[in-house]
Amino acid sequence: MTFSFILNGEDVLVKARSADRLVDLLRERFGLLGPLADCRHGACGKCLILLDGRLAPSCMLPAFKVRGREVITLEGFSQTDEYADIKGGFEEAGLELCGFCDNGRILAVAALLERNARPSRDEILGELSAVPCRCADPETLTQAVAAAAERRARRLYHRARQ
Amino acid sequence: MLVSEVHQPRDLSELLSLMRRLPGATLYAGGTELLREQASRYVTLPPELVSIASLLELRQVSLTERFVELGACLTLTEVLELKESALPELLALALRGVATAPIRNLATIGGNLATRSRFMDVWPALACLDALVELRDGSGARWINLNRLADDDGRPAFPAGVLLSRIRIPLERWDAVALRKVGRCGYPSRDSAVFALAARAEKGILAEFRLAFAGERALRLRDVESRILGRRLPLSAKERSAFAVEYREAATVLSPELALRFGTLVDGALDLLSR
Ligand SMILES: Cc1cc2nc3c(=O)[nH]c(=O)nc-3n(C[C@H](O)[C@H](O)[C@H](O)COP(=O)(O)OP(=O)(O)OC[C@H]3O[C@@H](n4cnc5c(N)ncnc54)[C@H](O)[C@@H]3O)c2cc1C
Ligand code: FES
Ligand code: FES
Numbered sequence: 001m002t003f004s005f006i007l008n009g010e011d012v013l014v015k016a017r018s019a020d021r022l023v024d025l026l027r028e029r030f031g032l033l034g035p036l037a038d039c040r041h042g043a044c045g046k047c048l049i050l051l052d053g054r055l056a057p058s059c060m061l062p063a064f065k066v067r068g069r070e071v072i073t074l075e076g077f078s079q080t081d082e083y084a085d086i087k088g089g090f091e092e093a094g095l096e097l098c099g100f101c102d103n104g105r106i107l108a109v110a111a112l113l114e115r116n117a118r119p120s121r122d123e124i125l126g127e128l129s130a131v132p133c134r135c136a137d138p139e140t141l142t143q144a145v146a147a148a149a150e151r152r153a154r155r156l157y158h159r160a161r162q
Numbered sequence: 163m164l165v166s167e168v169h170q171p172r173d174l175s176e177l178l179s180l181m182r183r184l185p186g187a188t189l190y191a192g193g194t195e196l197l198r199e200q201a202s203r204y205v206t207l208p209p210e211l212v213s214i215a216s217l218l219e220l221r222q223v224s225l226t227e228r229f230v231e232l233g234a235c236l237t238l239t240e241v242l243e244l245k246e247s248a249l250p251e252l253l254a255l256a257l258r259g260v261a262t263a264p265i266r267n268l269a270t271i272g273g274n275l276a277t278r279s280r281f282m283d284v285w286p287a288l289a290c291l292d293a294l295v296e297l298r299d300g301s302g303a304r305w306i307n308l309n310r311l312a313d314d315d316g317r318p319a320f321p322a323g324v325l326l327s328r329i330r331i332p333l334e335r336w337d338a339v340a341l342r343k344v345g346r347c348g349y350p351s352r353d354s355a356v357f358a359l360a361a362r363a364e365k366g367i368l369a370e371f372r373l374a375f376a377g378e379r380a381l382r383l384r385d386v387e388s389r390i391l392g393r394r395l396p397l398s399a400k401e402r403s404a405f406a407v408e409y410r411e412a413a414t415v416l417s418p419e420l421a422l423r424f425g426t427l428v429d430g431a432l433d434l435l436s437r
Binding site for chain 1: 167168170193194197198199200201202203204205206207211213215239261262263264265267268
């Protein structure tokens with residue numbers, strides 16, 4: 001099947017089999033290496049993308065499910081101010097990680113802050129349970145997301161006043 | 163087998179005529195259950211697949227004073243985002259316990275109820291609330307109580323070749339609701355199941371009491387429920403343990419481990435209600 005979808009803001013056309021997983025198309029056809037194909041069954045969160053603005057595991061999306069929809073990967077998201085807020089918040093809280101889960105974690109935090117500008121500790125840990133990670137301890141993670149939320153709120157406040 | 167063609171009907175009537183033409187076709191909603199155990203390079207899908215998740219007729223919500231009607235292809239996240247008055251607390255508890263946010267963004271409520279290998283997490287909550295489901299096939303549409311989607315042995319009995327189109331959930335006042343997942347989360351087994359309870363008291367009397375339990379099998383003991391009804395609260399310790407024993411004995415058909423857990427949960431729930 002040949003189908004089109006919007007990838008990081010651009011219309012793209014791709015020929016694929018229905019049984020191809022989106023994560024493999026992104027990596028192999030488009031060279032987008034942010035999403036990783038690790039568990040391939042929805043459990044590890046390393047392949048997360050934003051599908052029509054919502055967090056989704058790209059390993060659980062056969063090609064036919066993507067036709068006509070909008071996909072944002074970490075590469076696309078990293079061009080936004082929201083990304084800078086999250087990275088800044090992580091650095092501020094001293095979150096030191098091996099990076100294996102960065103893709104999923106950053107997009108999970110982005111989706112959370114989009115819905116809920118000031119998430120509670122439980123909400124943060126609930127959302128990030130989609131990206132189980134050996135490096136991050138819950139306390140530093142909560143502080144990092146709170147710092148990102150603070151930066152985002154400040155930026156939006158300044159933008160509204162301009 | 164790798165599929166070469168996936169049918170993507172544009173509306174409900176096209177879907178129904180496709181289902182008539184291809185009686186063996188598999189409906190694909192969120193796909194999270196169909197792909198759950200698959201970790202290989204390509205997904206393995208049945209030869210005839212009909213993608214239904216984006217059909218508008220299956221994504222409607224309608225709310226009256228007495229009930230809420232949910233289209234089967236609403237995702238679990240979309241249902242959780244309904245306003246409080248349209249979302250029974252017991253259902254919200256069940257939905258929040260399913261997988262993680264990204265999976266809930268794809269998974270549909272219809273797919274959760276129509277899974278045939280076992281009962282999934284939303285089933286006991288909705289069975290407890292006496293939800294109705296609308297089923298459609300070549301012969302037309304009919305509403306049935308969700309509890310009828312279990313056979314006489316309590317095993318899943320979702321009929322083949324049938325579309326679950328809507329779910330109607332009565333909106334009632336409940337004084338106590340509880341939902342507990344038993345067993346290892348994320349690894350469904352013989353010893354994992356979900357326990358759901360809803361109860362209401364009026365003038366110190368137990369006016370409504372429903373308890374459903376589902377995993378590989380579903381259990382709802384209506385005769386015991388009807389004997390509990392009308393009792394004055396608080397229940398005595400003797401009454402509580404007598405009912406807990408009845409539930410535990412009935413639950414031995416599930417597994418000895420679950421029966422024990424079930425008895426303890428019933429006793430605990432009746433104790434809480436009595437306070
Ligand atoms: C990592 C992971 C964790 C999970 N954890 C949980 C959990 O904790 N609790 C839980 O309950 N589930 C869990 N699941 C299973 C699954 O996500 C849910 O049960 C989900 O609600 C299924 O919905 P779906 O739309 O994805 O179904 P699909 O996979 O699309 O379909 C499931 C079955 O239902 C049929 N079907 C779908 N829609 C209809 C319809 N409208 N009419 C008739 N038949 C239909 C399909 O043909 C198929 O047989 C998990 C899955 C994954 C991948
Ligand atoms: S690779 Fe998709 S969730 Fe693990
Ligand atoms: S970032 Fe190191 S394991 Fe998650």
